[in-house]
Amino acid sequence: MILNTGSRTDIPAYFSDWFYKRIEEGYVMVRNPYYPEQVTRYVLNPSVVDVLVFCTKNPQPMxxxxxRLSTYDMFWFVTITPYGREIEPFVPPKEKVIESFRQLSEMTGREKMSWRYDPVFITEKYSVDYHIACFAEMTEKLRGYTGQCVVSFLDLYEKTKRNFREARGVTRDEQERIIEAFAGIAEANGMQIHLCCENQALLRSHVDADGCLSQKVLERAIGCGLQVPKKKTAREACSCLLGADIGVYNTCGHGCLYCYANYDRKSVEENRKRHDVNSPLLIGHLKETDHVKEAQQKSFKDTQMRLFL
Structure with missing residues (x-):
């Protein structure tokens, strides 16, 4: 199975002590975000967890x-954008995140690393030209430390429109100009751009829409084939193997205005007060009314299909 830690919150940045405690104890529990009394217990063991997937804006605490994760295969998404503290108030300085990215890549291997430059939005300050210049500078600094970059344009969810009132969509012409420039920069630096659920008209050399966490991406990362059961994806255009997520919404401390996973700052602060590093749940503890079920877990690895990188 594939264990995801990052679609709902940033565990490496804010809950690394808890995560390593879960690895030590060999299991983790997760509440269903829509039916909170339903709790799933996952075994944390490399015999059934094929890949630990992390998505973070600050991997340094890990x-x-x-x-301690040496017996697991891993895949890391690290988000590095050009935005300032008025947009991402608690994200570390970009230079430090880039330094952490390079350090992590040297430890795990570049094939296990992916840079996320998303979401892309346009304001008077963050113009098309600004994005192109920043992307070129960051790509040069990350050259050789990853072979891929995920790019997506801002989705205006209701939470986003409420918390980020200045936000607007990126026009088709702006998208074309950005991707055309990004493609050339990526090619010059040995990277492939993966678009995340974007218009197919944007595809070109060094730009695909095959999925940022597709089966092909993960197989290349772990050097082994995967026999993953087919199932309905969260979004029709998404081919990513998101797996089971152990995070909790409304817990990420970065405070990014465009975030879809946080309702507001007050909710985040209240939830984080309920975090206990010794609890099997990321937030709070088990209750007598909870219904705990054991997850059905098995390895997807095809040991007969070894990939040589």
Whole structure:
């Protein structure tokens, strides 16, 4: 199975102690975000967890103890954008995140690393030209440390429109100009751009829409084939193998205005007060009324199909 830690919150940045405690104890529990009394218990063991997938804006808290995950295969998304603190108030300086990215890549291997430059939005400050210049600068600094970059344009969810009132969509012409420039920069730096659920008209050399966490991407990362059961995806255009997510909405402390996973800052602060590093749940504890079920877990690895990188 594939265990995802990052679609609902940023576990490496804010809950690394808890995560390593879960690895040590060999299991984790997760509430269903829509039916909170339903709790699923997952075994944390490389015999059934094929890949640990992380998505973070600050991997640094995980790095010094990464050897504790040496028996697991991993895949890392690290988001690095050009936005300032008025947009991402609690994200570390970009230079530090880039430094952490490079350090993590040297420890795990570039094939296990993916840079996320998303979401892309346009304002008076963050113009098309601004994005192109920043992308070129960041790509040069990350050259050799990853072979892929995920790019997507801002989706105006209701939460986003409420918390980020200045936000607007990116026009088709702006998207074309950005992707055309990004494609050339990526090619010059040995990277492939993966678009996340974007218009197929944007596809070109070094730009695909095959999925940022597709089966092909994961197989290349772990050097092994996967026999993954077919199932309905969250979005029709998405071919990613998102797996089971152990995160919790309304818990990420970065405070990004465009975030879809947080309702508001107050909710985040209240939830984080309920975090206990010793609890099997990321937030709070088990209740007598909870219904706990054991997850059905098995390995998807095809040991007969070894990939040589």
């Amino acid at each position: 790095i010094s103890r990464l050897e």
